[in-house]
Amino acid sequence: MPLTPTPRTPEHDQDGWHRAALLILDTINCFDFEGGEQLEARAIGAAQAIVRLRDExxxxxxxxxxxxxxFGHWHSDSSALVAAAVRGxxxxxxxxxxxxxxxxxxxxQFSGFYATNLPVLLPKLGVRRLILTxxxxxxxxxxxxxxxxxxxxxxWVPCDAVAAESDERSNWxxxxxxxxxxxNIDSTTELSLDCWRERSEAHCGS
Known part of the structure; x- marks a missing residue:
C-alpha cells in the first residue's frame, strides 16, 4: 500500500516574517463527551470562517x-484520527x-506547544505570525x-473562527x-489577512 504524501519542511529554519501559519485546533473530534453536542454545534458555526481562512x-x-x-489514543496517527471522527x-x-x-x-495536552514538535516546525516554516482557530x-x-x-x-484569534460551549466562555x-x-480578536469579516499583516508589522516596527 503506497504511503500518503506528506509535506516536507526545509532542513534549516527559514526567515519568513511576512508569512503566517494557520493553526486549526481540535476540529478532528468525535465530540463524544459532556457538553460535546453544544460545542460541535457552535464549532460548525465557526467552520465557514475557518474554511475561508484555509482557502486563502x-x-x-x-x-x-x-x-x-x-484523545488518549497513544498509538494513533493523523489518518486514524480523521477516519475515527468521520466514522463517528x-x-x-x-x-x-x-x-x-x-x-x-x-x-x-491543552496547548499545541506542550510535548509536540510544533516549536520546531514553526521556525522551519519561517513564520512569526499565527492565526489560531x-x-x-x-x-x-x-x-x-x-x-x-x-x-x-x-x-490573530478571529472571534468568528473559534468556539466554546457558550458565548460567555468564548468571550471570556x-x-x-x-x-x-x-x-487581535477581530472577526474575519472585520479584518483581512493583509490588513492584519500590515498592523502586526507596524506594531513590531518592521
Missing part, C-alpha cells in the same frame, strides 16, 4: 497546521478534513495562545487573549 492560506502557499488532541459522525470533521499538503500535529476557545485555543505569546508570536477567553497576550 492555500492560495498564498502559506502553511496550515492541524493541531489535534490524541462528526459533521465538523467532514467539513474540515485536512489535505495531504497540510501539516498535522498530535498533542497530548478551532475549539475550544477557553481551553486549547487559550493555552496554545499563551504558549505562542511567550514565544513572541504575533497572534478572547478578552484574556486580547488584553494579556496582545492578540
Amino acid at each position: 492560506m492555500r492560495a498564498r502557499d502559506w502553511p496550515i497546521v492541524y493541531v489535534n488532541d490524541n 459522525g462528526s459533521r465538523l470533521a467532514r467539513i474540515l478534513q485536512p489535505s495531504a499538503t497540510d501539516y498535522f500535529i498530535i498533542k497530548p 478551532g475549539v475550544a476557545t477557553d481551553i486549547c485555543v487559550l493555552f496554545t495562545a499563551a504558549d505562542a505569546h511567550m514565544r513572541d508570536y504575533q497572534l 477567553a478572547l478578552n484574556i487573549m486580547a488584553k494579556a497576550m496582545g492578540a
